[in-house]
Ligand SMILES: [Zn+2]
């Protein structure tokens with residue numbers, strides 16, 4: 001029997017359409033939630049890209065991938081909870097493009113659960129989310145990266161500086177652009193409006209998805225220029241090795 005609640009919380013999973021009755025997370029059934037493709041070592045020490053197999057003859061956890069060796073990113077380290085495909089991609093899509101705000105808290109809990117594994121022993125001073133431009137905020141109704149950062153901030157007791165970094169220029173969506181076009185598209189898009197909030201600090205940038213890293217690299221450049229001591233990147237998902245660049 002359908003109740004009034006079903007109209008607010010649909011009883012079907014947004015991924016597989018199975019019933020979500022009794023599921024702990026609205027919109028996602030237990031099976032799909034348990035199928036989130038978590039990223040496991042071995043990883044590139046810097047960008048966090050998972051290696052298909054342990055790099056031959058190299059046992060060091062500090063090993064870096066070829067992309068990081070040839071073009072070292074500005075950020076110190078990037079880590080993600082899961083791979084951006086299958087279940088996790090679907091859930092993030094629903095949260096982002098259908099503005100399902102209720103999914104933000106369980107997704108932020110994923111960031112919380114993996115936080116110690118990803119960031120020990122680094123002492124992080126402040127969380128900063130990758131900002132949306134006002135125009136895109138208006139289209140999407142909410143800023144998912146900021147919502148994730150705020151939930152995580154409460155959970156790990158590290159302050160979130162919501163207004164420290166702003167997007168000063170509207171940029172077209174990165175979807176469909178190649179690596180060089182992505183870099184050009186975001187060049188000059190960000191600015192630090194409150195340098196005192198990040199100067200001399202270890203800053204952890206929060207976003208939903210790491211694709212080529214063009215956006216977070218540009219944010220890192222701007223944060224470092226404004227005096228951030230260290231910048232790391234923490235996302236819900238990232239594309240795996242061999243993904244289109
Ligand atoms: Zn499902």
Ligand SMILES: [Zn+2]
Pocket residue numbers: 044045046047048049064065066067068069
């Ligand atoms: Zn790498």
